[in-house]
Amino acid sequence: MSTDSTPLQSSAVINEAVQTLRDGGLVAFPTETVYGLGADAKNPEAIKKIFAAKGRPPNHPLIVHLAAPDVYDVAKIDWTALLSPWVRDLSEDALLLVNTFWPGPLTLVFKKDKSVLNELTGGQDTVAIRAPTHPIAQELLRKFKGGVVAPSANRFGKVSPTSAADVRNEFEGMLGLMVLDGGDCEVGIESTIIDLSSGDKAILLRPGVITPGEILAKTGIQVYQPGEVLKDESEEVLPRVSGSLRAHYAPTTPxxxxxxxxxxxxxxxxxxxxxxxxxxxxxxxxxxxxxxxxxxxxxxxxxxxxxxxxxxxxxxxxxxxxxxxxxxxxxxxxxxxxxxxxxxxxxxxxxxxxxxxxxxxxxx
Missing domain, CATH: 3.40.50 (Rossmann fold)
Incomplete structure (x- = not known):
C-alpha cells in the first residue's frame, strides 16, 4: 500500500495518483464527506477491483465523482457540458440544484447515458453523480480529466472512514492501493442523495447535511420523501443507491x-x-x-x-x-x-x- 501522511499533497503525489487511476488501479482520496475508494468510471476491470476490495454486492451501485473546472467564478461553470457524457436528460430543476449546491455534499440520480457502464450502476438505467468540494479530490479529478467512482473506503457495511489512517487500517496489507491524505473530513457523513430520474419529482433517497428544507429555501424545489410517492409508483421508479441497505455503517461492537x-x-x-x-x-x-x-x-x-x-x-x-x-x-x-x-x-x-x-x- 502506497501512502503519504502529509495532508497537503504535492503535485507529484497527485500526478502519481492520476497515473494509478489511468493504469486501472485504486486510489483512496478525501472528500468533504468521507474518504472514497476511487477507480476509473470508464474501466470495468478497475470497477470490479472496488467491489472485490470492499466485499460489496455487484448490484449495489456506485457514485460517479466529477471535477468542477478551475475557474474564478463558480457561476460560470458549464455543468451541462460536464454532465452530458453521463446523463440522458438534464431538467431545469437538475441544473438549478447543480448550480446551487455543486461542488458539495449532494448526489443527484439521473437517467444514464447509454455509454455509462452497467458495472457502476448495478445494472440499473440510472447513474448517481456528485462533485466533491475537497481541494485534493478536486485536483485529482481535474488532472484525471474523467469520472471516478468512489464508494466509502472501507469494507462493505462497516463504519465509513473520515481520515487516511482509517483507510490504512481498513485495508492494511492491500497491495497496490494508494492513499491520499487530506486530513479529517469536514462533514463526516455521506452526501444527501436526491433522485431526479423520474422526471417530475425530486425524491430523497438518502438524507445528509443538505436537507429538503435547505433545498426548498435556496431553489424553490420541493423534495419528496419516498413515502409521499404512490407506493406502486415508488416501487417502479426509485433506484437503488449507496448506503440504502437496512444494515450499514456498522461497528463490530453491539x-x-x-x-x-x-x-x-x-x-x-x-x-x-x-x-x-x-x-x-x-x-x-x-x-x-x-x-x-x-x-x-x-x-x-x-x-x-x-x-x-x-x-x-x-x-x-x-x-x-x-x-x-x-x-x-x-x-x-x-x-x-x-x-x-x-x-x-x-x-x-x-x-x-x-x-x-x-x-x-x-x-x-
Missing amino acids: LRLYAPGRVLDALSEFPDIKSRVAVAVLDSESSLGHDGHPSVHFEEIIMPSDGAAFANRLYRSLRDLDQQGWDLILFPEPPAGEEWDGVRDRLQRACFGSGPSSSSHDSN
Whole structure:
C-alpha cells in the first residue's frame, strides 16, 4: 500500500495518483464527506477491483465523482457540458440544484447515458453523480480529466472512514492501493442523495447535511420523501443507491440507541453484555453518574448537541469506541428535526448491522 501522511499533497503525489487511476488501479482520496475508494468510471476491470476490495454486492451501485473546472467564478461553470457524457436528460430543476449546491455534499440520480457502464450502476438505467468540494479530490479529478467512482473506503457495511489512517487500517496489507491524505473530513457523513430520474419529482433517497428544507429555501424545489410517492409508483421508479441497505455503517461492537432520559433503563436492558459500556451523551445533557449501577463500568463520551457537529464526530467516535473493547455502545436517539435526519439514518442502520456476527450484509 502506497501512502503519504502529509495532508497537503504535492503535485507529484497527485500526478502519481492520476497515473494509478489511468493504469486501472485504486486510489483512496478525501472528500468533504468521507474518504472514497476511487477507480476509473470508464474501466470495468478497475470497477470490479472496488467491489472485490470492499466485499460489496455487484448490484449495489456506485457514485460517479466529477471535477468542477478551475475557474474564478463558480457561476460560470458549464455543468451541462460536464454532465452530458453521463446523463440522458438534464431538467431545469437538475441544473438549478447543480448550480446551487455543486461542488458539495449532494448526489443527484439521473437517467444514464447509454455509454455509462452497467458495472457502476448495478445494472440499473440510472447513474448517481456528485462533485466533491475537497481541494485534493478536486485536483485529482481535474488532472484525471474523467469520472471516478468512489464508494466509502472501507469494507462493505462497516463504519465509513473520515481520515487516511482509517483507510490504512481498513485495508492494511492491500497491495497496490494508494492513499491520499487530506486530513479529517469536514462533514463526516455521506452526501444527501436526491433522485431526479423520474422526471417530475425530486425524491430523497438518502438524507445528509443538505436537507429538503435547505433545498426548498435556496431553489424553490420541493423534495419528496419516498413515502409521499404512490407506493406502486415508488416501487417502479426509485433506484437503488449507496448506503440504502437496512444494515450499514456498522461497528463490530453491539450498538444501541436510548431514548431521552432513559440511558439507565437501556443499561438494564442488556444484562448479558453490560459489564463495560460506552455511553455517548449530548453536551446539553446532565452527567449520568454511577448511582445504582455498581455492576456496570461505563464511560461517558460527550457528543455535540448541534446536528452538523454531531455528524462530523459520528464515525470517528464509532471507530474509536469499536477499537476500545467495550461490550456495548449506547448512543442517544437524535433529536427531532430534518437537520438530524442524516445522523438518525446512519445510527439506525449502524445499530441493525452492529455486533460481531455482522461481517456481511449482502442479504439485507
